Amino acid sequence: MGAIELLVIIVVLIGVIYALNSRSTAAKSSSESAPGFFRALFQGRATLTCWHCGAETDSQKPRCQHCDRELK
Numbered sequence: 001m002g003a004i005e006l007l008v009i010i011v012v013l014i015g016v017i018y019a020l021n022s023r024s025t026a027a028k029s030s031s032e033s034a035p036g037f038f039r040a041l042f043q044g045r046a047t048l049t050c051w052h053c054g055a056e057t058d059s060q061k062p063r064c065q066h067c068d069r070e071l072k
């Protein structure tokens with residue numbers, strides 16, 4: 001299999017996932033964002049880097065799990 005075929009398969013898969021996600025979030029709640037879904041999908045769970053202490057923390061929480069300062 002060539003690199004172009006592989007790329008086409010990946011693009012189609014992302015398209016299918018995005019279509020399913022936009023349908024399910026529309027049914028559930030409009031406040032849920034697609035980027036959060038994709039981060040959770042690719043990383044297992046959504047994390048972000050705290051800009052106070054530089055550690056990885058759960059982006060779902062309002063405060064850093066390490067230094068307990070507000071993330072927003």
Ligand SMILES: [Zn+2]
Pocket residue numbers: 050051052053054055064065066067068069
């Ligand atoms: Zn922190």
